[in-house]
Amino acid sequence: MTTNEFLPAAAPVARLIQELHKLPGVGTKTAQRLTYYLVRMPEEEARALAQAIIAVKERIILCSQCQNLTETDPCPICTDPARDQTAICVLEEPLDVLALERTRCYKGLYHVLHGVISPINGIGVEELKIRELLVRLKGDTVQEIVLATNPNLEGEATAMYVHRLVSPLVPRVTRLARGLPVGGDLEYADQVTLTRAFQGRNEM
Amino acid sequence: MTTNEFLPAAAPVARLIQELHKLPGVGTKTAQRLTYYLVRMPEEEARALAQAIIAVKERIILCSQCQNLTETDPCPICTDPARDQTAICVLEEPLDVLALERTRCYKGLYHVLHGVISPINGIGVEELKIRELLVRLKGDTVQEIVLATNPNLEGEATAMYVHRLVSPLVPRVTRLARGLPVGGDLEYADQVTLTRAFQGRNEM
Numbered sequence: 001m002t003t004n005e006f007l008p009a010a011a012p013v014a015r016l017i018q019e020l021h022k023l024p025g026v027g028t029k030t031a032q033r034l035t036y037y038l039v040r041m042p043e044e045e046a047r048a049l050a051q052a053i054i055a056v057k058e059r060i061i062l063c064s065q066c067q068n069l070t071e072t073d074p075c076p077i078c079t080d081p082a083r084d085q086t087a088i089c090v091l092e093e094p095l096d097v098l099a100l101e102r103t104r105c106y107k108g109l110y111h112v113l114h115g116v117i118s119p120i121n122g123i124g125v126e127e128l129k130i131r132e133l134l135v136r137l138k139g140d141t142v143q144e145i146v147l148a149t150n151p152n153l154e155g156e157a158t159a160m161y162v163h164r165l166v167s168p169l170v171p172r173v174t175r176l177a178r179g180l181p182v183g184g185d186l187e188y189a190d191q192v193t194l195t196r197a198f199q200g201r202n203e204m
Numbered sequence: 205m206t207t208n209e210f211l212p213a214a215a216p217v218a219r220l221i222q223e224l225h226k227l228p229g230v231g232t233k234t235a236q237r238l239t240y241y242l243v244r245m246p247e248e249e250a251r252a253l254a255q256a257i258i259a260v261k262e263r264i265i266l267c268s269q270c271q272n273l274t275e276t277d278p279c280p281i282c283t284d285p286a287r288d289q290t291a292i293c294v295l296e297e298p299l300d301v302l303a304l305e306r307t308r309c310y311k312g313l314y315h316v317l318h319g320v321i322s323p324i325n326g327i328g329v330e331e332l333k334i335r336e337l338l339v340r341l342k343g344d345t346v347q348e349i350v351l352a353t354n355p356n357l358e359g360e361a362t363a364m365y366v367h368r369l370v371s372p373l374v375p376r377v378t379r380l381a382r383g384l385p386v387g388g389d390l391e392y393a394d395q396v397t398l399t400r401a402f403q404g405r406n407e408m
Contacts, residue, residue: 010274016260023253033228033229039264046257055219060217060243089314176407
């Protein structure tokens, strides 16, 4: 997209369209729609959005322990005495921490890899926060690593790689269960999921 | 969405998710995705976006003549001596000006109504910039009004309303042609469009 395309628009309008267009999933039309929405928005709301963007850049750092996004280092989860210090759940993204926290079923610590091994996208082992995970396994505190990368090709490959590295250091390495999604339909389940569900069947 | 939902996220992260969630078409998931994208974005790019939002609020005003968004009043189109001062094209939104300018087929002036008559959404005649249009028709300069509101129910109703008001003041009031979209398929055209295309058929 060139600026030219929006030349009849006033310069600040064209610039905002261009900036919004850089965001993932925001095409030209969406960028235009959002821009005109922002133009009509009450001034204080638009300012709140702009300030929230700046605040995130100024105040958010990575926790030196779990590598999650945080304002304080170590982060509130890592310093929470109520959390089980003997378990670390390994995840791809900070969003995955939110997803798991919402389940309220896990009270241990986290470790965010910030990606998965993906040769196609040029993401190798060094780009991930794996070294930082191994540092945390020194000493005998951690008793279980839960590998919770996504159940797709890259997530599985990353889980297998991390498993090989951590299994000599931790008594127990587990992986999230694969199976039929709750509310799903056997008839529409793909073959691999159904196979996994069958193989992982439990006593009732 | 409550802040609670993102409590495990650092406060600036949760706040940015909430602010983005207010934008049209941005659901919770999209707001999260955009937020984490912004967190990872280079600082200067994120700042450029924040500043573009503020610039739009600080520097954009409505042109006192055509009511389009502009930095200077009157706007560059209204003050352009190369434009045909005898024609005014009446549109719903500033985006429509961009769309028409891209066609390069019209060299007259514009008038942005900023909406359409829509009783369901509580938008009446007073909310639109119709009075401002009538002011521009004093004197004998304007020879043609092109009504270019959208070809849907509300757009048609608005066009008819404006037509009734301006027809005593202007020699010629026209409406954009309705018909088959270029590249379209007769077989898949809806009945109303096909009827309009048939009624509006031209000599070859």
